Amino acid sequence: MNNDLLARVNIIFQDVLAQPNLKLNISDTAETVDGWDSLNHIYLITEIQKEFSIKFSIQEVRSIDKISSLVGLINEKLI
Amino acid sequence: MIDLSYREILKSSFETPLGINIENKKIYILSDATLEPLEPVLKYFLMKMGIRSTIIFAPIDTINIQLLDLNSELYRSSPDIVFIHNCSQGLFSKFHQVNGEDKLSETVDHIIEGCSFFRERAKAPILIGNLISPIERIFGSLDRGEKFCLYHQVRKLNDTLDLRAKTIDDCIIFDIDSLANYQGLKNVYNDDLWSLGKIPFNYEFFVSVGERLAAILRSRWISPVKCIVLDLDNTLWGGVVGDDGVEGILLSTDGDGEKFYRFQLFLKSLKDRGILLAIASKNEKLTALRAIQKHPAMILNELDFSSIKINWRDKATNISEISQELNIHVDSILFIDDNLFERDQVKSALPSIQIGEINPDSGSLVEQISKKGFFESFSFTEQDKLRNEQYLINKKRRDLQTSFKSVGDYLKNLDMKARVSDISEKNIDRIVELTNRTNQFNLRTKRYSRLEYLRFVKSSEYKCFAVNLEDRFGDYGLISVIVLKIGNGEVFIDQWLTSCRVVSRTLDEFIMNYIIRVSVKLDKYQIVGEYIPTSKNLPVQNFYNNLGFSLLRETEGSSIWSIEIEENKKFKTYIEDGKNYE
Numbered sequence: 330m331n332n333d334l335l336a337r338v339n340i341i342f343q344d345v346l347a348q349p350n351l352k353l354n355i356s357d358t359a360e361t362v363d364g365w366d367s368l369n370h371i372y373l374i375t376e377i378q379k380e381f382s383i384k385f386s387i388q389e390v391r392s393i394d395k396i397s398s399l400v401g402l403i404n405e406k407l408i
Numbered sequence: 409m410i411d412l413s414y415r416e417i418l419k420s421s422f423e424t425p426l427g428i429n430i431e432n433k434k435i436y437i438l439s440d441a442t443l444e445p446l447e448p449v450l451k452y453f454l455m456k457m458g459i460r461s462t463i464i465f466a467p468i469d470t471i472n473i474q475l476l477d478l479n480s481e482l483y484r485s486s487p488d489i490v491f492i493h494n495c496s497q498g499l500f501s502k503f504h505q506v507n508g509e510d511k512l513s514e515t516v517d518h519i520i521e522g523c524s525f526f527r528e529r530a531k532a533p534i535l536i537g538n539l540i541s542p543i544e545r546i547f548g549s550l551d552r553g554e555k556f557c558l559y560h561q562v563r564k565l566n567d568t569l570d571l572r573a574k575t576i577d578d579c580i581i582f583d584i585d586s587l588a589n590y591q592g593l594k595n596v597y598n599d600d601l602w603s604l605g606k607i608p609f610n611y612e613f614f615v616s617v618g619e620r621l622a623a624i625l626r627s628r629w630i631s632p633v634k635c636i637v638l639d640l641d642n643t644l645w646g647g648v649v650g651d652d653g654v655e656g657i658l659l660s661t662d663g664d665g666e667k668f669y670r671f672q673l674f675l676k677s678l679k680d681r682g683i684l685l686a687i688a689s690k691n692e693k694l695t696a697l698r699a700i701q702k703h704p705a706m707i708l709n710e711l712d713f714s715s716i717k718i719n720w721r722d723k724a725t726n727i728s729e730i731s732q733e734l735n736i737h738v739d740s741i742l743f744i745d746d747n748l749f750e751r752d753q754v755k756s757a758l759p760s761i762q763i764g765e766i767n768p769d770s771g772s773l774v775e776q777i778s779k780k781g782f783f784e785s786f787s788f789t790e791q792d793k794l795r796n797e798q799y800l801i802n803k804k805r806r807d808l809q810t811s812f813k814s815v816g817d818y819l820k821n822l823d824m825k826a827r828v829s830d831i832s833e834k835n836i837d838r839i840v841e842l843t844n845r846t847n848q849f850n851l852r853t854k855r856y857s858r859l860e861y862l863r864f865v866k867s868s869e870y871k872c873f874a875v876n877l878e879d880r881f882g883d884y885g886l887i888s889v890i891v892l893k894i895g896n897g898e899v900f901i902d903q904w905l906t907s908c909r910v911v912s913r914t915l916d917e918f919i920m921n922y923i924i925r926v927s928v929k930l931d932k933y934q935i936v937g938e939y940i941p942t943s944k945n946l947p948v949q950n951f952y953n954n955l956g957f958s959l960l961r962e963t964e965g966s967s968i969w970s971i972e973i974e975e976n977k978k979f980k981t982y983i984e985d986g987k988n989y990e
Contacts, residue, residue, distance in 0.1 A: 344419040368444055371605050376415060387603050 436487035441495035449618030475522035495608035623781030639745040640689040671773040672707035724757035825986035847944040898934035917979035
């Protein structure tokens, strides 16, 4: 399940960061992903909410800084 | 016709199209919100038009700090354009904290004060984004008219901005409000983005803003649209006149033909404001002309078109001919056609042309063209309106020309009179306009601003003048601008530009005679001119050579020419002097 989510998140990261070859790892963080800065973060989250038809609170958006917590939160919202 | 999404633009690779390549333009953006998401879309749309850009964002909410400080990064980076954006959200909180009826007037004062200060000291033109209407209503319909309501005051603020921006040289309003209304305010505002990062609107709205901003900048840096070349079948009317007959085409004040009728009304308005119309259509000429002449619901008639090409040749060839006939560069032409094949053929043969895509099956034709911002322009003068008339008169001149054996006879018969005048408040608007618009007959392509010209006028180091021309067919108005820099031993021609409508009329010789008179009066007997090549001023490549100057030195980006004169030196001209000099 989480692998499927990660794959969908990966496509969004590739598009938004204009890195078609980007391969996200569950252990990745804002530090390890090139271009994942605070400005891109907001757009990444906007697209992720659209993709999964979910909604994060502002607090949640601000707290996400790792792929693992991002995927975990998406999973939570989908249940 | 699918509009691109923000994500698709981020994803796309930025490739420069073939054809036009404008050097790197620096755009400086000042905003009281986070406008950075504009960067990729603006770059994308500019690149599609062949303009490379660097976009610099000032730190958020430092608009007047930058504008009023000569040492700020804004001044130091010497941008090519400044875009000032005030977001509505910032204003709303201000509104609710202040008492009184006119709570927002101070905001306008600040914007205008900062912009005037900058414009008096720097070269770059300014675009001021107006305020997007708020959604809040404390009545409903009454908010519009009640003075203490936010909606009323924002509307008033925008009206005041329109008026006051006009008092600043080279400063125009970018009407973001009407863009937002077109997209629908509920698709523009996004409270989450605002709370998260002071991002003032939805990402998709950044696409609209970027596309429109690029259109405005194109009109400034490449050219505004001066002529629309139109297809006929499924563009000016529905159906194919060759198959359906004049009676069978869709064109009517009601029903299925109404969209074409409305499109013609729209084109008529564009024509009335000075944009030329022309036709490039693959049809039997007589049949198509019969539709134009005889169809009862036709709004445009034959005389509304400055050039009509109805034949079976490829459209790029026809458009090139129209371009030559009307003396309008291809990059100032908008070609509108419903057929993808024709659009692609024209675009690949003439890459700098603008293409208007229409699809008669998907709603309003007026909307499909209007929303693209093709007709954006940095300035508008009364002279623009007269353009159609001018070209009609030109046609008469051409007809006369063919009846003479020699060019000299023809020119003599034109009864041309030129009038030389000083640069002053009276003619400065037209001079600045001509300076910005003239690409071909422009020797150094120095885009001097109003203030720079007025500074030259005041300085004893410079002599400036403008030339008006008229002939028996009509008045061309102000068509040439000259700036002379007086050196120790020589007179340097700092600016010489002439409207392309009056070439080959011996005007250059007339002006040269005037320059000689000015020089002799100042006791200078050497005149020096420079030619700086651009992609568009090839027609004046040999200008000084033709006038008998000799080449002093030449580098890649410039050639310097010089001529020794004597008091009685006179060039042959067919233009009479229309007025005594002051």
